Amino acid sequence: MDFQQIKRNNPIESVVVKYLGEANKDDWWWCPFHKEESPSFHLYERNNQKRFKCFGCKAQGDVVDFIKKLFDIGTREAMTKLTNTTFEPAPPPRGNVKTKIPAPVNLKKRTIKYHAQVSNSIAQAYWSSQGVTPTAIDHFKLGWAPRCPTLPVKYEGNTASVTIPYLNQGAVTNLKHRLIVPNGYGKYRYETKGLKNQLFNLDTLYREEEFEYLLPSELLIIEGEIKPMVVDYINGFRAIGIPGASSWQTQWASLIPKEKIKQIYIGLDPGVEQDIINKIAADLHGQGFAMNILSLLCKPDDMFVRYGANASDFMAIIKQSRKYGG
Ligand SMILES: [Zn+2]
Numbered sequence: 001m002d003f004q005q006i007k008r009n010n011p012i013e014s015v016v017v018k019y020l021g022e023a024n025k026d027d028w029w030w031c032p033f034h035k036e037e038s039p040s041f042h043l044y045e046r047n048n049q050k051r052f053k054c055f056g057c058k059a060q061g062d063v064v065d066f067i068k069k070l071f072d073i074g075t076r077e078a079m080t081k082l083t084n085t086t087f088e089p090a091p092p093p094r095g096n097v098k099t100k101i102p103a104p105v106n107l108k109k110r111t112i113k114y115h116a117q118v119s120n121s122i123a124q125a126y127w128s129s130q131g132v133t134p135t136a137i138d139h140f141k142l143g144w145a146p147r148c149p150t151l152p153v154k155y156e157g158n159t160a161s162v163t164i165p166y167l168n169q170g171a172v173t174n175l176k177h178r179l180i181v182p183n184g185y186g187k188y189r190y191e192t193k194g195l196k197n198q199l200f201n202l203d204t205l206y207r208e209e210e211f212e213y214l215l216p217s218e219l220l221i222i223e224g225e226i227k228p229m230v231v232d233y234i235n236g237f238r239a240i241g242i243p244g245a246s247s248w249q250t251q252w253a254s255l256i257p258k259e260k261i262k263q264i265y266i267g268l269d270p271g272v273e274q275d276i277i278n279k280i281a282a283d284l285h286g287q288g289f290a291m292n293i294l295s296l297l298c299k300p301d302d303m304f305v306r307y308g309a310n311a312s313d314f315m316a317i318i319k320q321s322r323k324y325g326g
Pocket of ligand 1: 033040055056057058059
C-alpha cells in the first residue's frame with residue numbers, strides 16, 4: 001500500500017463528512033475525541049494538504065491520523081480501513097472532560113465581515129447620530145450585522161445590530177453587538193458565548209502618533225465604547241473605556257503599561273457612586289499611577305456631540321480635576 005496514494009484517494013473532507021456528518025455552520029464539527037459544549041473540530045490547510053484540528057482537545061493530523069484516533073487503531077489498520085469499501089460507523093465520542101470551551105469563532109474574520117457591511121444605511125445613521133465620524137468607523141473597524149449570532153432564535157423584533165470590536169495591537173479580543181432596536185434581550189450582546197467584559201480601546205496605548213491634548217504619559221479612563229471613540233480618536237485625548245463603571249476589575253489596573261503611562265485621569269459618568277470611583281482610583285494608584293478624578297456634568301461624548309463643547313473646554317475640566325491619594 002502506498003501511503004501517499006491512500007491519502008490522495010481519501011480526501012480528509014469527505015472522510016470526515018463520512019464519519020461525522022455534515023459540519024455545522026462555518027465548517028465546525030463536534031469533536032469525536034472529547035465531550036464539548038460547542039463544536040471545536042475543523043479542517044485547515046498546511047503545505048497544500050488539508051488536516052484536522054480540534055481547538056478543545058488539541059488533537060490534530062492528516063486523514064490517516066484521524067482514522068487511527070477515531071477507531072483507536074495503528075497506522076497499518078487505518079490504511080486498510082481507508083482502502084476498504086465497506087463502511088463501518090465511528091464509535092461513540094470519547095472522553096469525559098467536561099470543560100467549558102469558548103466557541104472557536106474567529107473574531108477577526110467576523111470583524112472584517114461586519115465592517116464590510118457598515119455602509120448599510122441603518123448603521124451609517126446610527127454611527128452618525130452618536131457622533132462617530134467615517135474615519136473613526138474605519139479606525140475602530142465598526143460594522144453592521146443583520147443578526148447577532150447569540151440572539152435567541154425565538155427573538156421577535158428587529159435583529160439588526162452595529163458591531164464593536166475590541167482591537168489590541170492587531171488582534172481582536174472581543175466583539176460586541178449593540179442592537180439597533182433593543183427588545184428585552186439586552187442592548188449589548190456578545191458575538192459568541194464565553195466572551196467577557198474587557199477594557200475597550202487598549203490599542204490606543206500602543207498608537208505611535210501623539211495625542212493633541214494629553215502628554216504621551218497621560219491617559220484618560222472613561223466608560224463604555226462610544227465615549228472613548230469620541231473622546232480619543234475624534235477629539236484627541238488618549239482614552240480607554242471601562243464597559244460600565246461597576247464592571248471594573250482590580251486586575252485590569254495591571255494592563256496599563258507603567259513604563260509608558262504615569263498619570264491617569266478618571267472621568268466616569270455623572271451619577272456613578274463615589275465608592276466605585278474610589279475603588280478604581282485605589283486600584284490604579286496601587287499600581288503606581290498618579291491619579292486625578294474629573295468631575296463631569298454630563299457624559300463626555302454628549303459634551304462634544306450634543307452640547308458642542310470643544311477640546312479646550314474638555315481640557316479645562318481635566319485641569320480642574322481633583323488629585324487622588326497622597
Ligand atoms: Zn477535541
